[in-house]
Amino acid sequence: MKKILFLCLFAFCLKVNAQTHLNQGGLQTSVIGNVAASDAGAKRYLIAELGYNSFHWQYGGAVVIELYSPFYSTGYQKFVVECSYARGTSGSSPKVSILEGYGVYQSGKVTLGTPVNLGTSTSGYDNFKLPIYVDVRYYAQFKVKITYMQNRVNDFDNPNQIKIYESPTETAIDDFVVPQVDQNFASTGSLLLDGSENSYIMGNVGIGTKTPQEKLSVNGKIRAKEIKVETAGWPDYVFQPHYDLTPLEQVETFIKTNGHLPGVPSAQKAEQEGVELGEMNKVLLKKIEELTLHLIELKKEVEQLRRN
Known part of the structure; x- marks a missing residue:
């Protein structure tokens, strides 16, 4: 059986x-x-x-x-x-x-x-x-x-x-070329990409532009809860003893001549080339740290005048 x-x-x-x-x-x-x-x-x-x-x-x-x-x-x-x-x-x-x-x-x-x-x-x-x-x-x-x-x-x-x-x-x-999934397509409706796995785009992505020059180019506004920019060379070196702090007199002369702070891009350059967030944050932090050192020196001078 x-x-x-x-x-x-x-x-x-x-x-x-x-x-x-x-x-x-x-x-x-x-x-x-x-x-x-x-x-x-x-x-x-x-x-x-x-x-x-x-x-x-x-x-x-x-x-x-x-x-x-x-x-x-x-x-x-x-x-x-x-x-x-x-x-x-x-x-x-x-x-x-x-x-x-x-x-x-x-x-x-x-x-x-x-x-x-x-x-x-x-x-x-x-x-x-x-x-x-x-x-x-x-x-x-x-x-x-x-x-x-x-x-x-x-x-x-x-x-x-x-x-x-x-x-x-x-x-x-005759031999032929196999079509690829990444061929161009156009749609006037909504586009939904729905998946739980990672997606990989090796080329540049443009939103509001057909000619992106960077990995992501957006011709418009962006709203986000958080943006993290990886960077190196954070300007803590300003507080090192060997740092050569520019005297305020020289800073004043530079401003009168150029119309902006030393080391900061001019308004014309920023409008033409844009501003890199990581680099600009380093520049601004450096200026804040230099300003802090100037205030510390000024405070010492004021205290010295009071004692005299």
Whole structure:
């Protein structure tokens, strides 16, 4: 009896592991085996054909395609195939966008073919069939996972359908550049970045400006509860015995000539070049410490005059 149960369980596991299609309450996934380019040329594979209506695309929903590289544990890319109508823009042309990308080497991408008119219509709008390809660069290999809500069929008879090619054939193509997640994008609406992990931006960031020259350039006001500026060379050396304190007479002469304190940027320079918070705080502290030394000396002179 135990042997029979073991064989039944083993057969069930084999069936589950061999399964390439899965339907979870209408959300379906299909896995296509290796698509690869084993020699020095890039290859193209027709992995699916998607039926859609030129107006009612959103009824079928978007299609998500994920590429998994068996050569690199972090080799992963995620694409979405959708229609511009679903984003609230004019027209209804299908488009593909990359959502995520991980790994050092990115050698695959999803490409859309030319839509084919099915010769039928829905509510007066033509129905089309859209070829979906996976392009693979030389010496690369991927497993493909497709997630969709359309009905999986072998032959189209209405737009809300998809045909999956479980054993796609290859076609030689020219080499290509893989799209990156950091391509420019524009939006007139709100932008939400919601995540619990750290985010990394290696380039410059501009807010209110398209030409940031620093890691963060803001053309506008900033409100914060706390800002910490790391700095070195804090001017406590002013209080050292060897510090050469400028006499007040020389300070007065400098002010009359230049219109500002020694060591402090002029108003014109500050307006043209801006002010570095860390450096400016050091300058102001240095002037306060020098002023304190002058007051101490003045107090000593006053006390001496009183005694005399």
